[in-house]
Amino acid sequence: MNEKPKILIVEDDSDLVAAMKIMLEARGFKVTTAYDPDEGLEKLSVEKPDLIILDVMFGNKGESKGFDFAQKLRFDKNNADIPVLMLSAINSEKPFFNFSADSDGEFLPVDSFIDKPVESETLFLKVEELLRQKTSKWSNWPEKN
Amino acid sequence: MDEKLVPAHVHFTKWFIRIRWMAIGILITATYVVKYILDVSIKDRSIFILSAILLFLNILHMLILHEIKNSGGTRVIQKIKGEIHFQIITDLIILTLILHYSGGIENPIIIFYFFHMIIASSIFSNLQSYVYAIFTMLLAASLAILECYSIIPHYPLEGFVSHDLYKNLFYVFGTGIIFTCTSVLIVFLSHMIIFRSIKTEETYVRTNFELENKDKMKNEYVLRVTHDIKGHVAAILSCIDVIRSKVAGPLTVTQEEFANRAYERTELLSGFIKNLLNLTRKRLNHDSEFEEFNLKEVINKVVSSVHILLKDKSIDFNAYVDKSIPQITGNPYTIEELYSNLLLNAIKYTPQGGKIELIVKNQTDHIVSQVSDSGIGIPEDEISKVFDEFYRAANVPKDIKSGSGLGLSIAKQIIESHNGKIWVNSELGVWTKVTFILPKDPVIKS
Numbered sequence: 001m002n003e004k005p006k007i008l009i010v011e012d013d014s015d016l017v018a019a020m021k022i023m024l025e026a027r028g029f030k031v032t033t034a035y036d037p038d039e040g041l042e043k044l045s046v047e048k049p050d051l052i053i054l055d056v057m058f059g060n061k062g063e064s065k066g067f068d069f070a071q072k073l074r075f076d077k078n079n080a081d082i083p084v085l086m087l088s089a090i091n092s093e094k095p096f097f098n099f100s101a102d103s104d105g106e107f108l109p110v111d112s113f114i115d116k117p118v119e120s121e122t123l124f125l126k127v128e129e130l131l132r133q134k135t136s137k138w139s140n141w142p143e144k145n
Numbered sequence: 146m147d148e149k150l151v152p153a154h155v156h157f158t159k160w161f162i163r164i165r166w167m168a169i170g171i172l173i174t175a176t177y178v179v180k181y182i183l184d185v186s187i188k189d190r191s192i193f194i195l196s197a198i199l200l201f202l203n204i205l206h207m208l209i210l211h212e213i214k215n216s217g218g219t220r221v222i223q224k225i226k227g228e229i230h231f232q233i234i235t236d237l238i239i240l241t242l243i244l245h246y247s248g249g250i251e252n253p254i255i256i257f258y259f260f261h262m263i264i265a266s267s268i269f270s271n272l273q274s275y276v277y278a279i280f281t282m283l284l285a286a287s288l289a290i291l292e293c294y295s296i297i298p299h300y301p302l303e304g305f306v307s308h309d310l311y312k313n314l315f316y317v318f319g320t321g322i323i324f325t326c327t328s329v330l331i332v333f334l335s336h337m338i339i340f341r342s343i344k345t346e347e348t349y350v351r352t353n354f355e356l357e358n359k360d361k362m363k364n365e366y367v368l369r370v371t372h373d374i375k376g377h378v379a380a381i382l383s384c385i386d387v388i389r390s391k392v393a394g395p396l397t398v399t400q401e402e403f404a405n406r407a408y409e410r411t412e413l414l415s416g417f418i419k420n421l422l423n424l425t426r427k428r429l430n431h432d433s434e435f436e437e438f439n440l441k442e443v444i445n446k447v448v449s450s451v452h453i454l455l456k457d458k459s460i461d462f463n464a465y466v467d468k469s470i471p472q473i474t475g476n477p478y479t480i481e482e483l484y485s486n487l488l489l490n491a492i493k494y495t496p497q498g499g500k501i502e503l504i505v506k507n508q509t510d511h512i513v514s515q516v517s518d519s520g521i522g523i524p525e526d527e528i529s530k531v532f533d534e535f536y537r538a539a540n541v542p543k544d545i546k547s548g549s550g551l552g553l554s555i556a557k558q559i560i561e562s563h564n565g566k567i568w569v570n571s572e573l574g575v576w577t578k579v580t581f582i583l584p585k586d587p588v589i590k591s
Contacts, residue, residue, distance in 0.1 A: 013379075013380050015381075016379065016380045019380070023386075023390070023392050026392035116379040117378070117380070117386070117415060119382075121390075
């Protein structure tokens with residue numbers, strides 16, 4: 001990798017965004033941020049990120065717009081192969097309702113999950129793993145690669 | 146009020162039929178005893194015939210009730226009420242005929258009329274109850290008067306009471322007046338008592354419903370607030386992590402120490418919030434999904450997940466799990482949480498080098514599990530409180546910070562949702578033993 005890998009963070013909690021941004025920048029990544037999924041889609045076409053870090057719930061009402069974003073991304077032919085790391089509140093909040101990036105891609109085509117609160121070491125490990133992987137396993141969504 | 150009493154009506158009707166079987170048996174035996182053992186003259190053949198008619202009627206009542214229950218549909222209440230009317234009227238007529246053939250008003254079983262009045266007033270409206278009282282009095286009075294004036298024959302109970310009572314006007318009318326007063330009083334009293342108890346029950350049902358609703362609202366509120374708090378705490382943790390992992394620049398030793406302190410305490414808070422969220426969610430979703438699953442596998446999974454913690458504290462751990470433990474029905478995820486919670490609790494409160502034992506036994510229709518530890522124990526006067534939310538015993542050492550006091554409360558919730566039981570025994574400073582029973586098939590048992 002000659003160029004710095006570019007990461008797009010789509011998350012509405014600005015403090016969490018700031019924390020993740022500084023963590024990732026400290027490790028030499030280029031970070032772009034979006035505070036809601038619509039802004040995320042706009043940034044997507046401009047920035048061409050190598051990885052997207054995506055939240056599930058947005059806004060005070062807790063709408064699960066992250067699901068829609070992930071699906072829209074897979075429909076977008078130019079960006080369908082970008083791996084997505086989902087900031088999951090879901091796995092830790094609903095312990096009996098475990099999502100799997102491998103088997104639940106049908107309606108949640110993401111590559112991996114990371115629990116909130118985001119811990120720096122875990123974040124680097126997950127990010128590096130997905131960057132090595134390069135292409136999302138759901139780039140041919142709804143088929144798995 | 147009447148509309149709500151359907152199950153009670155069906156219940157009553159079944160109950161009447163059952164009592165009638167008994168009454169028929171007693172009637173036949175009593176007649177036999179009176180006639181052949183006590184040697185009192187009685188028209189036994191007529192009474193046996195009446196018993197047979199009653200028997201036939203009772204079969205008929207049974208069939209009608211069966212038919213009404215099967216037909217379902219509309220007007221079930223009316224149909225059942227009609228059937229109860231039919232039962233009471235035929236009973237009253239049969240009772241009058243039995244009285245006629247067994248001494249008329251000389252026979253003390255005349256008081257049996259009162260039972261019918263109690264039953265009628267507990268089911269029917271005020272007006273209908275008094276109509277029954279009047280009908281009963283008419284039946285009894287006609288019997289007495291017709292016999293008194295020799296319009297119908299009198300069959301005395303020879304050898305029981307003096308046999309000219311039925312002709313004694315003073316006795317006949319005196320008894321009649323007392324009988325009438327008693328009837329009216331019975332109808333009045335039983336009506337009042339039943340009406341009051343129905344009112345009270347309605348109040349209970351309504352209050353209970355309101356309380357459940359309020360509890361649900363409260364839980365939803367807690368869920369929302371906790372959820373919000375959790376988001377903030379997660380952001381705080383990530384921000385502190387930026388500082389303590391030094392990605393934002395170097396720290397002095399003291400700075401690093403305090404960043405770590407802040408991080409650890411916030412982490413505890415985060416775990417506490419997660420527990421509270423889980424508990425509230427469980428409260429809101431009473432209907433956890435049940436399935437058949439392999440309990441042994443779940444237990445093995447839990448045991449291997451706490452293995453490292455046991456090793457860290459050099460705890461001597463032994464698990465005795467019956468090989469014969471079958472598939473059981475329940476929610477495998479909550480059951481896993483249950484075993485894990487109890488083992489983690491035991492580990493938390495057992496000192497370095499202590500002992501923990503897990504015993505799981507297969508019994509006829511339930512599984513008995515026991516987690517015992519050589520930990521700090523629970524003070525005797527606090528054992529009853531261990532299942533309360535946020536309870537922590539007074540003797541918990543200050544350095545055990547990680548307890549939110551929700552562990553046992555969650556365990557109890559899980560066990561209750563499986564119709565099981567849990568209890569705790571302990572000797573302060575020596576040991577604690579948590580025992581719980583899980584039915585193999587909680588759905589059928591409920």
